[in-house]
Amino acid sequence: MNDDGQPYLYPPELFSVPDSRxxxxxxxxxxxxxxxxxxxxxxxxxxxxxxxxxHKPEQTLMFWHTLNRTLTKTA
Structure with missing residues (x-):
């Protein structure tokens, strides 16, 4: 997510991955x-x-539903 709360493709070289699971x-x-x-x-x-x-409604709803469900699992 970027600073505007939208999905964003960041260059992989910006990351170090200490746990690849x-x-x-x-x-x-x-x-x-x-x-x-x-x-x-x-x-x-x-x-x-x-x-x-x-901004197609079905995909917008699915994205936010999936993100919220994923975040709920980690809480």
């Missing part, structure tokens, strides 16, 4: 340049984030 219900894929994309299953559909950033 991921939630078991996330799907991981790799891009053409080796970049890693990991999302909960509902957000891992082709075109999901394009639709989200186009």
């Amino acid at each position: 991921q939630p078991s219900d996330w799907i991981t894929e790799f891009g053409d340049d080796g970049e890693q994309y990991s999302y909960p299953e509902p957000l891992n559909k082709a075109g999901f984030f394009e639709d989200f950033f186009d």
